[in-house]
Amino acid sequence: MINAQVRPVAGATHEELVDEPLVVAYFLTALVFLSISMLAGFLMALQLVNWNPLRGVELLSPGRWRMVHTNAIAYGFLANAFLGALHWAIPRLTLKPVLDRRLSWFIYSAWQVVVLGTALGILLGPTLQANSSALAALPFSLGAQGVEWGETPVWIDPLALAGLALVAINFMPPIIRTGGPLYVTLWYFMAAFVWTFLTYAMGNFLPQYALAGTSAGAVGGLFIHDLVGLFVTPLGWGLMYYFVPIMLRKPMWSHGLSLVGFWGLAFFYPLNGIHHFLYTPIPMFLQSGAIISTIAVEMVVTTVLVNFFGTIWGSGRAVVTNLPIRWFYTGMVFYGITCLQCALQTTLTFQALIHFSDWVVGHAHLVMFGVFSMWLLGIMTYLFPRLWHTEWYSRELCEWHYWLSAVGLFVMAADLTLAGVFQGFYWASLQPWEDSVDGSMPFWIVRVFAGVAMMAGQGCFFWNLYQTWRVSRGALPAFASAPVAAAS
Amino acid sequence: MFESKSGVLLIGGVGFFVIAFLSNALVPALMYRHLPEATVTELVERNSNLKYQFEDLSHRYPEQFAKYYGEPTQENCAEALRLGRQTYVNEGCWHCHSQFIRPVSREEDRWGPVSKTEEYQNELQRPVMFGTRRVGPDLCREGGRHGNDWHAAHFFKPQLVSHHSPMPEYPWLFDGSPNEPNRRGLALITYIQWLGSWLESYPYYEEWEPISAKPAP
Numbered sequence: 001m002i003n004a005q006v007r008p009v010a011g012a013t014h015e016e017l018v019d020e021p022l023v024v025a026y027f028l029t030a031l032v033f034l035s036i037s038m039l040a041g042f043l044m045a046l047q048l049v050n051w052n053p054l055r056g057v058e059l060l061s062p063g064r065w066r067m068v069h070t071n072a073i074a075y076g077f078l079a080n081a082f083l084g085a086l087h088w089a090i091p092r093l094t095l096k097p098v099l100d101r102r103l104s105w106f107i108y109s110a111w112q113v114v115v116l117g118t119a120l121g122i123l124l125g126p127t128l129q130a131n132s133s134a135l136a137a138l139p140f141s142l143g144a145q146g147v148e149w150g151e152t153p154v155w156i157d158p159l160a161l162a163g164l165a166l167v168a169i170n171f172m173p174p175i176i177r178t179g180g181p182l183y184v185t186l187w188y189f190m191a192a193f194v195w196t197f198l199t200y201a202m203g204n205f206l207p208q209y210a211l212a213g214t215s216a217g218a219v220g221g222l223f224i225h226d227l228v229g230l231f232v233t234p235l236g237w238g239l240m241y242y243f244v245p246i247m248l249r250k251p252m253w254s255h256g257l258s259l260v261g262f263w264g265l266a267f268f269y270p271l272n273g274i275h276h277f278l279y280t281p282i283p284m285f286l287q288s289g290a291i292i293s294t295i296a297v298e299m300v301v302t303t304v305l306v307n308f309f310g311t312i313w314g315s316g317r318a319v320v321t322n323l324p325i326r327w328f329y330t331g332m333v334f335y336g337i338t339c340l341q342c343a344l345q346t347t348l349t350f351q352a353l354i355h356f357s358d359w360v361v362g363h364a365h366l367v368m369f370g371v372f373s374m375w376l377l378g379i380m381t382y383l384f385p386r387l388w389h390t391e392w393y394s395r396e397l398c399e400w401h402y403w404l405s406a407v408g409l410f411v412m413a414a415d416l417t418l419a420g421v422f423q424g425f426y427w428a429s430l431q432p433w434e435d436s437v438d439g440s441m442p443f444w445i446v447r448v449f450a451g452v453a454m455m456a457g458q459g460c461f462f463w464n465l466y467q468t469w470r471v472s473r474g475a476l477p478a479f480a481s482a483p484v485a486a487a488s
Numbered sequence: 489m490f491e492s493k494s495g496v497l498l499i500g501g502v503g504f505f506v507i508a509f510l511s512n513a514l515v516p517a518l519m520y521r522h523l524p525e526a527t528v529t530e531l532v533e534r535n536s537n538l539k540y541q542f543e544d545l546s547h548r549y550p551e552q553f554a555k556y557y558g559e560p561t562q563e564n565c566a567e568a569l570r571l572g573r574q575t576y577v578n579e580g581c582w583h584c585h586s587q588f589i590r591p592v593s594r595e596e597d598r599w600g601p602v603s604k605t606e607e608y609q610n611e612l613q614r615p616v617m618f619g620t621r622r623v624g625p626d627l628c629r630e631g632g633r634h635g636n637d638w639h640a641a642h643f644f645k646p647q648l649v650s651h652h653s654p655m656p657e658y659p660w661l662f663d664g665s666p667n668e669p670n671r672r673g674l675a676l677i678t679y680i681q682w683l684g685s686w687l688e689s690y691p692y693y694e695e696w697e698p699i700s701a702k703p704a705p
Contacts, residue, residue, distance in 0.1 A: 048623070048654045056645075058660040063580030126578040127660075130672055143578035146615040181491035187500070190493065194501030202509065207615035212525045213608030215517040216616040222512055224620075230505070259490055266500040270508030277618055279590035281605040282516060289511070352592040356622035428593040430694075433625050434652050444654075 017091035019101050020387050025108060026084025027380055027387075031462065033076025033115060034373075038455050040069035045451050048444045058127055067122050067144050067151040073368055074149060074227065075160075076115045081376040082235045083111070086171060086189065088383060089242045093185060096174035107166050114152075114160045121153035147220055149227050150203045157204040164200055168193035184258045188238030191266060195230035199223060214281045221282075221290075222273030228367060229269035229297075236372045237261075237304065240328060243379060244311060247325055248318060253310030257303050264300030268293045275346045278355065291346050298343035305336050323398050323484040327378025330406055334370035334413075338363065341417075353428065358443065359420020366413040369405075369454070377405065377461070381484060384468065391484075393467035393476070397460045398484050404457030412450035419443030526610035528566045537632060537685035538565065538678075545636050545674055549667065556671040565678065572679025573612050575672050579658065586619030587628040587683065600629040600684070600692035607686070612679075624655060629684035632691025639677045641666045 046052040047062040054060045087104065091097050098104055125142030129135045135142065144151040152160060171193065175186050182190075203223025207216035241258065245251055252258055271293035278287050308329075312318065318325045341363055344350055354360065381398060385391055392398055419440055426436035470476040489495040532538060539562075546553040546560040557564045576582060588603040589595050596602055607628075608616055619626075634642075641648045644666035646655040661673030669677065684690055 047656055050654055052656070056657045056659045061579065061658070062656045063583065064578070066580050066583055122578075126575070126672075130660075130670075141574050141578060143574075144580065146577040146582065146617060148583075148620060176493065182493060182496070187491070187496045190496050191501045194497060195505060198502075198505050202513070206513070211513075211517055212610065212614045213520070213523075213616055214605045215513065215520055216614060217608070217618050218516045219513045220615060220618070222508070263490060263500065266504050270505050271512065273508075274512055276620065279592055280588050280618060281603055281608065283519060286512060286516060348592075352590075355590070356586055356620070360620065424593070427595075427598075427622075430594055430598055434650070437623075437654060438652055 012095060012097070014092070017095070017097050018088055019098075019104060022101075022104055022108060023084045023087050023383065024387050026080050026087065027384070029108075029112060030077045030080035030084065030376070031380075031458075031465075033072045033080065034458065035462075036119070037069050037072035037077060038451070038458065040065040040072065042448075042451055042455065044069060045444065045448045049441060049448060051448070059123055064123050064126075064144070068119050070149060071118050071122070071151055072115070073373075074232075075111075075118060075152070078232055078368070078372060078376065079111065080115075081380070082232075082239075083108070083167065085239055085376065085379050085383070086235070089185065089239060090171055090174055090189065093183065093242060094174040094178045096177055099170045099173045103166065103170050107163060107170060110159070110163050110166070114156055114163055117156045117159070118152045121156060122151060125153060145204065145208060147203055147207055148224050150200075150223055152204060154204075154208060157200075161197070161200055161204075164193075164197045168197060183241070184252070184255075184262065185238045185242040187262050188234040188241065191262075192231060192234035192238065195226065195234065195270075199226040199230050203227070217277050217280055218274055218282050218286065221276040222270070224276050225273040226270060229265075229272065232368075232372050233265065233269070236375050237265075239379060240308065240332075240375060243324070243382065244308065244328060247322060247382070248312060248315050250311065250315070253307050253313070257307035257310075261300060261304035261307060264303065265297065268296040268300060272297060272346075278346075278348060278351045291348070294346040295343045298339050301335070301339040305332060308332055323395075323402060324378040324382035327374050327381060327402060330402075331371045331374035331378070334366055334374065334409075338366045338371060341366070353424035354420045355424075356427075357420035357423040358416040358440065359424070362413045362416030362420060365409065365416065370409045370413060374405070374409075377401070384465065385484070388468060388472035390468060390472045393464055393471055395484050397464035401457050401461040401464065404453050404460065408450045408453030408457060412447055412454070415443050415446045415450060419447075520605060520609070523606060523609045528569050528611050529562070531610055531612065531682070531686075532562050532565045532569065535682070535685055537690055538569075538682050541631070541636065541681040541685070542568065542678055545677060548636055549640075549669060549674070552663065552668050552670065553674060556674060568675040568678040569612060569682060570675075571672065572675035572677070572682075573617075575661070575676045576617070576679055582617050582619045584621060584623035584655070585625065585627045586622050587617045587626065588619070589626060589628060595626075598694050599626050600689050600694075601687060603628060612682075624653075627680065627683050629687070629689070629692045631681045631683045631685040633693065636677055636681065639680060640669050640673065643669075643673060643676065 043052065043060070044062045044066045052062065087098065121142055122144045129138070129142050140154050142153060142155065145154050171189070175182070175190055202219060206219045211219060241252065272290055274282055274286050274290035275294050312329065319329055345354055345359065345363065422439055422443070423436050426439055467476060542565045543560045557568060589599045589601065591602045638649055642650065643658045643661050645657045646653040661670060661676060662668050663670050684692065
């Protein structure tokens with residue numbers, strides 16, 4: 001039974017530890033931003049194949065919505081979903097509540113101001129400044145900042161940074177008060193709190209105020225990479241080290257490999273950034289260093305994956321019966337593909353061909369959706385029934401959610417990767433630029449439909465969620481549905 | 489150490505981040521510390537190509553130019569460059585157009601000289617506009633390749649001059665027609681015409697030879 005698993009734990013009851021409404025609020029907000037991000041991506045996809053029905057409208061400009069697409073996924077979906085999951089995992093793992101529940105809710109509200117401010121700034125900022133001489137006289141732009149993944153307008157950056165500091169202040173006390181050696185999950189979380197803060201500060205302030213030109217490019221590369229490697233990755237893996245053993249009811253296969261994985265990532269990941277700008281005027285020895293570190297990361301990642309597949313060894317049927325486990329391990333397979341891709345595409349040989357092409361876009365989708373969104377959607381699939389104290393309304397819809405997301409994503413990533421190879425050859429063969437655009441069209445059309453499949457998957461999820469909520473409120477009779485996370 | 493709070497926080501969290509920052513960000517910053525960072529005013533002063541384009545805008549769109557910028561002076565040109573760059577960033581142009589030429593993939597033949605560090609040491613590259621994607625062509629040698637009227641038509645509706653272009657249209661940079669670029673429109677054209685205008689090779693045209701014209705091997 002669901003309720004039996006949320007039993008009181010030594011010293012404190014579950015209710016004292018976990019602020020359930022807060023977790024729900026974070027998850028639902030995250031899903032709202034996921035929808036916004038997907039619609040924004042859809043708009044850009046339609047534009048590329050010249051099917052965009054909403055042309056020439058300033059506030060619907062695909063260029064601006066393209067930035068909303070990435071920022072909504074990073075700061076709206078991933079950050080909110082991570083915070084929700086952390087509010088579940090950290091108190092239950094340490095058996096101690098976070099510093100202050102009121103602070104938790106304050107952070108929740110403040111973060112939504114940051115995310116909405118970012119979206120509104122990107123969309124409305126330039127328009128407002130063009131139409132008001134008072135705003136035009138401001139010494140800074142109200143709209144996007146010229147840092148990839150850091151388009152957060154400059155006037156929001158300090159607020160976002162303060163929010164990240166508060167997150168660390170709120171979550172660190174239960175971890176600090178835990179005695180003895182810490183479990184793997186907490187290593188990743190603690191490091192992530194430090195890294196996210198430092199990364200955000202570095203990327204959003206240095207290229208804007210302190211450095212120009214090539215050195216700013218180096219910092220920009222570090223920022224792009226660290227945002228994935230030092231904010232999203234450690235939180236994601238930390239949650240995997242927490243949820244996978246719980247669901248499989250057995251410990252991680254090898255603690256030694258956990259150690260190798262964490263310290264390897266911690267050392268090599270921050271050294272990767274410049275690989276985003278190979279063949280630029282950034283000094284060549286720094287580019288070579290970044291390439292070597294990237295290949296080293298791939299080796300470390302292999303140890304992590306071996307550890308997780310060693311853990312599920314013997315319980316393989318769980319990927320059939322247990323949906324969250326299936327989401328997690330699918331994400332890990334995609335993670336393996338992504339990192340193998342990484343080690344190859346970071347070499348100068350590959351870069352010459354595929355840099356600037358859709359290969360990179362495919363890679364980004366594979367990481368952000370195929371891995372981390374998959375994990376978070378799996379965590380939501382696991383936690384919503386526990387938060388609402390009822391089974392899912394329909395296991396069928398959960399299955400549809402999984403299959404449409406996984407297949408849609410796989411088609412999109414494979415399609416864009418292949419498109420990138422074609423584009424690279426078009427460009428290198430010095431054919432007119434227009435030929436590379438015409439040649440990309442079939443791939444871009446496939447991408448539109450892959451995106452539609454992914455959106456349809458989320459549609460199933462939202463409907464299922466709404467019906468489950470109605471069941472939990474007694475508005476709908478419970479449906480005789482198979483449990484989605486059957487004990488293996 | 490490897491499983492303790494202080495080890496994770498100080499060595500993993502702070503220490504490794506600092507090592508990476510020093511080696512990957514501070515090193516290039518120190519290497520280039522002797523290269524002066526040009527202000528926009530300096531960029532305008534030494535650039536007769538840009539001056540020509542800015543004056544051409546004032547002749548080609550006299551009413552619009554007078555309304556938004558007055559005379560084609562150096563100060564006004566600097567103002568247009570700054571606003572043009574801001575528009576380039578705000579509209580997300582840099583997500584589909586890069587600004588650097590690599591020494592590989594025959595980019596020198598297509599775009600012109602390979603990018604050098606000095607080209608990026610100026611106020612308009614803060615943050616730097618290298619870019620990571622080319623849906624459309626690279627722009628760092630774009631200045632002078634097309635006339636101002638071509639750019640006006642192109643921003644108003646790209647398909648007017650480039651049939652299969654997937655580029656969105658930007659009618660809000662105009663007061664109703666492609667003949668009436670507004671403050672932002674004139675600024676963006678100025679910015680694009682500035683790109684590469686500092687080079688000997690300006691304006692760069694590739695020597696393009698159709699594949700079909702080549703003798704079969």
